[in-house]
Amino acid sequence: MRLKFLFLLLAGLAALPVSADDKAALDAFAAGREQENQRNFLSAADFYLEAQVQADDPVQKANALISAARAFRKARKYGDEFDCLQKLAQGHVTRINYYEVVKRQFEIGDKFHAGHRDYYRSWLPFIKKDDRTIEIYEAAIKNAPCGPEAPEAMLRLGRLYLNDGKVDQAIRHFSEAIKLHPGTEAARYAALELSNALLTLAKRGDGDGSNAQLALEAFDTFLAKHPDDPQTDWIKRSREEIYGIIAARLCDIGKFYSKNKKYDVAQRYFTTVIRDYPSTKSTAEAENELAAINEEFRANGQEWTPEKRVFREEAFPAEHSDTLHVPGSGSRWLLPIKDTRGGLVDRNKEEVITDDML
Template sequence: MFRVLIAVGLLAWTGLSRTATGADATDAQGEVDSARRDALLSQAQDCELRNDYADAERLLRKAAKFPADERVSAEILVRRGDCFMKRGKEHRAYELYKKAIEQYSLYIPFEGVVERLRAVAERFASGEASWFGVKERDMAIEIYELIIAKASSAKQAPADTLRLAQLQTEGDQKLEAVQTYRDLMKRYPKAPEVPEARLDLARLLLDLAKGGDGDGALARQAQHELDLYLQAFPDHSRRAEAETWEAVANERQANALYRLGEFYLRPSHSSVGAARRYLHDVVREYPSAMSADLAKITLARLDQKGIQEPEEAGQPQAAPVAAGVGHAAVVPPPIRPPDKDLTPEKAAPPRPAKTLQAADQVEKWLLPLEDLSEDTGEKAK
């Protein structure tokens, strides 16, 4: 029995020794890896000091292969991104900064990385990131969208949103820019960027109106934004520019009314009453517009010729136009089909009466004589 106990003890001691040896080996390997990683990081730092960013990035990439905690991994990503930026490789730098801010936001100098992303975006926007100076606004827009998504409550968020809207305006995303401007004013109503955003939005709406404005909704929205700007920011540095754009908006709306007046003077859509109303609206609401002078000339011509609206019985009256326009529009009277020509020469000849055929001469259709109240010989008797 005693021998059995000794054997069991020896086996247990051997197992513990092996376990301790394995743990020691793992710890030793970890220390070796850590030492190698630190050596590579130190060598990379020396290369960075010598402005040898290609070798520095290569050493950092090797160091990233060794196990490390989140703080060290985040540091390596940011430093690699810096090396690519120094070498003018903005696409690679953006990939690394993006990975760092998405995976290690708690372990990086957040504001510093966001500032690096802004720098990358501006290089894309200016064309510095391209060999031939081609502006890559889509890349810049993507980066600013990432910044706003990750730092929407940061102090620079209103400025970042304004810059995003400006890039969208410069590119082919004008409708998206309209929404971005409105989001900025809704989320940050007291931000110092609001006056710029409101004025830029008005300019963008007027620019969109040039491509076709239908009932003038875009011009009216631009006018609304300009009115708010002039009322809320009377001392803003761009007030003179706002007044100029307000004159443009007034001219656009006056011209739209004047063209409606001309439309109803055409022979195919003649409605002098509607034309006069639109022309008078131009003169009354936009007296300083060029279209007002044209409207006065047209009204004087109508008065000189004595052209009045024909008074026809049953002619439809003016109906209000689509909501929001604020002017009456006349519905042209329906086209009445021409009356039939009933002159004797063109009138259809009367149809001949149908003659009674032999087959129709049946006695059952004849009434008895007594029913005709005629005296017969028998009744006389």
């Protein structure tokens, strides 16, 4: 009886109609498999992609994309293979071996970095498509920023951006390689590239001198981590160059104030150059500027002395407020307590709230 019931159940399942889309997907997949067996890989990939579009079942879609990626790989159309893998990584994470998919994306990026370019048609192999190295590396790094292949990709990507003149994006990738993959060889080279990029920005002039300060931090960090590195001599020379850039900037600001008769302000900038950057060329300029200020005063029968700045401490003035206690002032109360009495609150005295006051 049980066998008869099972037979009827299986017969009923077999008789269930297959949707038109699923049937078209199965037919396209079968055609793709036949073309792949005949080594017509591009035709096979087209059939697999058609199956992916027609299929309703997500598992069937994933299988079609995997087969299309395999066919494109056999046809050496690595850019199209990457597109299939990216769809798998974004839409079928639970149905694939994610690590292997992303690892293959990095490998494709390496191939493009080495010079590979997809061709437009098999019968026009001499017409190549555009370089997709940056696009592929960016996507692969986004998919697995902490993967073992990521630091080398970040380093290469930063160098590509440097070659394109996009220094800010290069700095971002060098910094990520150093932060996410410390201790790797790629991170060491990224630190050198980062130092060089910041040095380039500092030479161009950055207004507030922030790039010069960042370059100094990068130099000091590299020397602390790699004191015996062969590149330490270059780092030290570059650091002296940065000192010269900072000193020249401060000296120019001092000249501006001196030209506008703001001698006390100018004196502070010139003194900073002489005190903090004595080995730079700007030190002599700063000394000459200070001497010129003194000579101008003497020519007018005056003696110039720098203004002395005096600092004094003053208490907070009493102010109107309805807040009796501010959270975080050392008491155990977490919420502000309002004073309904009004009047002035002395901020210089810490008020203590006791139970009998509530």
